[in-house]
Amino acid sequence: MWTDLHALPETNPLRRNTDRIRKFRRYHRSPLYQVADALKNIDMESLETINPFTLAPWETRVETDDEPISEGSTVPDGSMQVAFSSSARNELVGFGVAIEKQPPRQRKVRLKVFSVTLGARTEQNPFSADLAAMAHTLKTLVGLKDFRITLVTSNKTAALSLKNPRQQTGQEFVCQIYKLMTRLQKNGNRVSVRWIPTSEDNNLLRLAKEQARDATQEDAVLQKQVPRVKSTTLNIARSQATPSSELPENIGRHSRRVDTALPGKHTRQPYDRLSWKEASVLAQLRTGMARLNGYLFRINAAETDQCACGQARETVDHFLFRCRNWTTHRTDMLQCTDTHRGNLSFFLGGKSPSDDQKWKPNLEAVRASIRFAIATGRLEVT
Secondary structure, three states: OHHHHHOOOOOOHHHHOHHHHHOOOOOOOOHHHHHHHHOOOOOOOOEOOOOOOOOOOOOOOOEEOOOOOOOOOOOOOEEEEEEEEEEEEOOEEEEEEEEEEEOOOOOOOEEEEEEEEEEEOOOOOHHHHHHHHHHHHHHHOOOOOOEEEEEEEOOHHHHHHHHOOOOOOOHHHHHHHHHHHHHHHHOOOEEEEEEOOOOOOOHHHHHHHHHHHHHOOOOOOOOOOOOEOHHHHHHHHHHHOOOOOOOOOOOOHHHHHHOOOOOOHHHHHHHHOOOHHHHHHHHHHHHOOOOOHHHHHHOOOOOOOEOOOOOOEOOHHHHHHHOHHHOHHHHHHHOOOOOOOOOHHHHOOOOOOOOOOOOOOOHHHHHHHHHHHHHHOOOOOO
């Protein structure tokens, strides 16, 4: 959400307010202030702008080179193929271009290659580099007249983005490409895009790839200043903000005691084949938020935390294993094991500290615990 706000146009009031959100406010701090404070180390000011749409619905989209020439159009006298390739290595992103130009009247074919170091890998990606290469190259070709220009790329995503542009990252480059293509078409040129899989052997693409690799050598110097790409910025921020796979220290003490493997996919297994009533009972026992006096007293719903047997606090452990009022109901549950009697984790489908890595929940013991709790009627609404 914070990244999306910074990618909005400056005319959007939410985008204009991001700077105000960051200012220190002693009182009345909004939830957005907390977001801004938590993500203050992420550089958002140089982020690209993404508008609600790239092209109006009635504007013509770029052609693919396998589309037939429409009737009444003139076939250009000259032809040109421009191959693009990108490279991401040594913490840099760059692109290479190879141009094969066939002038009118069958003159000698001309070949030209060049490369550009676009930006750091933390700001750009191969997809944006391909689009930047097209925009950069078309800008140098605006003086051409009556040429058939084919843009060749092995990046299928870039080709599809040009064919059907959306509200997406790299939109600024796409807009530049369309503006430049419009200028070229006014001079009698025809521009199309062709995608060639990397598995195919194409000499122009090979030359472009060599140039792209030259642009990302260790001693390469940045040659362009372009906005940071939203998708790359967001992916890096997500990787750095990966949530911990552990419960916070002050949350879920009972749950951590029941299951040291929390959180994990194994938690769903005991619930998958249970009815609603059985799942409700198991959830109460695993979380400790059960209709037992130990918990009810803590939330001011009972006058005492003592069990009706008068021996101890009525906790989940006491209820399952020690309360004398339910000794006859406990027989089936205790028959599930001889070595894990009194082990809360074993009977509730959790992992205890003594279990090894090959541990799996014992679903038979879990179902026996649920049947015991239902038989006592202690966890039902009275």
